[in-house]
Amino acid sequence: NESLKYGSQYEGKRQDEAMQKFRENRLGQFIHWGLYAIPGGKWDGKIYPGAAEWLQSWADVPPEEWSKLINQWNPDEFDAQEWAHMAKEAGFKYMTVTTKHHEGFCLWPSEYTDFDVASAPNKTDIMGELIDAYTKVGIDVYFYYSILDWHHPDWRYDIKSEEDEQAFERYKTYVDNQLTELVERYPEVKGFWFDGTWDKSVKKNGKWTLEIQQMLKSLKPGMIVNSRLRADDHGSRHFDSNDKLMGDYESGYERRLPSFREDTIVTTRDWEAVMTVPENQWGYHQDWSVSHVKSTNEVLEWITHSVAMGGNMLVNIGPKPDGTIRQQEKTLMKEIEQWMDINGEAIYAGDYLGWEKQDWGYYIADQKTNEVYALVFNVPVTQKITVATPEGISIEEAHPLKDESESLKISEKGPNEVFIHLPQPMFEAPYVIKLKVSGKDGSKGTYRKAKT
Numbered sequence: 001n002e003s004l005k006y007g008s009q010y011e012g013k014r015q016d017e018a019m020q021k022f023r024e025n026r027l028g029q030f031i032h033w034g035l036y037a038i039p040g041g042k043w044d045g046k047i048y049p050g051a052a053e054w055l056q057s058w059a060d061v062p063p064e065e066w067s068k069l070i071n072q073w074n075p076d077e078f079d080a081q082e083w084a085h086m087a088k089e090a091g092f093k094y095m096t097v098t099t100k101h102h103e104g105f106c107l108w109p110s111e112y113t114d115f116d117v118a119s120a121p122n123k124t125d126i127m128g129e130l131i132d133a134y135t136k137v138g139i140d141v142y143f144y145y146s147i148l149d150w151h152h153p154d155w156r157y158d159i160k161s162e163e164d165e166q167a168f169e170r171y172k173t174y175v176d177n178q179l180t181e182l183v184e185r186y187p188e189v190k191g192f193w194f195d196g197t198w199d200k201s202v203k204k205n206g207k208w209t210l211e212i213q214q215m216l217k218s219l220k221p222g223m224i225v226n227s228r229l230r231a232d233d234h235g236s237r238h239f240d241s242n243d244k245l246m247g248d249y250e251s252g253y254e255r256r257l258p259s260f261r262e263d264t265i266v267t268t269r270d271w272e273a274v275m276t277v278p279e280n281q282w283g284y285h286q287d288w289s290v291s292h293v294k295s296t297n298e299v300l301e302w303i304t305h306s307v308a309m310g311g312n313m314l315v316n317i318g319p320k321p322d323g324t325i326r327q328q329e330k331t332l333m334k335e336i337e338q339w340m341d342i343n344g345e346a347i348y349a350g351d352y353l354g355w356e357k358q359d360w361g362y363y364i365a366d367q368k369t370n371e372v373y374a375l376v377f378n379v380p381v382t383q384k385i386t387v388a389t390p391e392g393i394s395i396e397e398a399h400p401l402k403d404e405s406e407s408l409k410i411s412e413k414g415p416n417e418v419f420i421h422l423p424q425p426m427f428e429a430p431y432v433i434k435l436k437v438s439g440k441d442g443s444k445g446t447y448r449k450a451k452t
């Protein structure tokens with residue numbers, strides 16, 4: 001290991017209360033909102049199938065033309081309490097919202113720019129309304145902030161001249177000021193989700209990325225910062241040149257998940273995946289027929305897969321320009337609510353169990369109670385699921401969360417293997433079974449972490 005000045009600052013999982021809460025939240029809501037919601041994937045009468053929040057890039061719109069969209073920013077139907085209520089009912093424990101996406105438009109009245117809501121026809125302080133409404137219903141709020149900025153004149157993709165150097169110094173001051181402003185205006189914020197940090201200009205400023213992390217933690221002890229912010233002395237990102245994770249949790253899983261076969265290393269760290277409901281739309285796109293749109297059961301599997309590997313999941317919505325939520329997203333949240341009302345106990349504070357992965361679905365161990373759950377997604381034609389337990393561990397009982405008074409039949413399959421008999425050949429939604437497990441010494445937790 002070489003000594004790094006701007007590499008990882010600590011090893012292992014943070015054990016303070018703020019991080020423990022992040023880890024127990026498990027299920028969060030991602031909100032992508034900005035001027036891009038106004039065109040909603042369509043420019044000059046042409047629909048662009050790419051991610052709607054990148055329309056400025058796909059349609060090659062000059063920044064000064066794109067910026068005129070500010071004159072159409074008028075979400076007169078926006079109701080933060082309604083959004084917060086829907087999120088609460090759906091069972092989201094935290095929420096991450098775009099303060100400023102790559103377009104550079106700020107959804108709060110910033111002292112440091114006129115490209116913000118204060119300069120739009122509708123001057124509502126979106127960040128203020130949202131953090132108040134969500135905090136009031138008990139949902140933790142995190143801020144997404146894009147370092148990449150297509151609007152700001154001092155942003156640079158690379159530093160190749162003295163002029164670039166001076167411009168980027170001004171840009172770094174702009175960002176430092178905005179981040180300080182966000183924490184001072186909204187002190188309930190729990191952490192920052194940085195994006196837009198892949199360009200050479202940022203990779204050459206690893207020291208700055210550490211300073212941002214340190215500044216935020218000094219402004220608010222316990223602040224949580226994602227690995228995507230960070231570059232080290234040599235421009236290595238997320239993981240420093242000694243392969244040590246930077247930031248407080250790994251944020252590399254965007255629209256993809258770690259594999260149970262190849263990536264169990266993630267279970268040794270805190271991490272969070274983020275997902276879109278369409279194949280690739282974060283901001284509002286008016287035409288979702290351009291790609292596959294995940295069903296609620298698909299979304300539930302993404303959530304379960306993350307928690308079963310000891311991670312968090314942010315499920316994204318892209319609100320409409322008028323401030324309302326599209327019907328598909330409202331229906332999705334209602335169906336997530338119906339499933340979480342019955343099965344949420346398997347998700348919240350859920351963690352990696354470490355037993356042999358089975359094709360029928362996932363195991364989740366509760367970090368606090370050590371309860372073990374089997375979440376069935378692929379119902380076997382045999383109508384029995386196999387549970388293979390580590391040496392000396394056995395399954396005493398199996399109760400469906402849908403009705404815990406019901407006991408599922410358990411039969412011997414072989415050494416350290418049992419069948420759990422399912423009550424029916426197919427289900428409408430993932431079927432969750434709570435297992436009563438006993439260890440050879442009977443103590444709790446012995447079975448939690450099989451050596452893998």
Ligand SMILES: Cc1ccc([C@@H]2N[C@@H](C)[C@@H](O)[C@H]2O)cc1
Pocket residue numbers: 032051053054195196254274282
């Ligand atoms: C290539 C690429 C760059 C940026 C993104 C942004 N990260 C997601 C979390 C969204 O904000 C998307 O616009 C996605 C893909």
